[in-house]
Amino acid sequence: MKLTIDPCGTLDIEASNIYLRGGYPVMNSMILKDIQMEIVLQEPDHQILQYRSSALGNGMFGLEIHHHLPSPLTPPYGALRSLPLGEGLAMKALESILYD
16 A cells, blocks of 8 residues: 655555545544644554644644555555544545456
8 A cells, every 4th residue: 555645735545456535634524624734653554644724723633544454455445543423534536446
């Protein structure tokens, strides 16, 4: 799995057969805009990201990503730590590559 973060803080996740593009954090079912993102932990198979937004006041949104997937067919969002309902990632695009 490959993780890419653009300068605006949006997240792209690429697995062997699925690409999730343009991820923004969601808190209380609201997509957080005007975000500042900090990489707290950067390891080859594990990242921790922290997002701040004016919508959160003094709070922050944390996201922990593990690259250990049971099989290449497992969607990469299955690797995201379980979050409460109304929290997670909103993706702008989902692309799937099917092999013959």
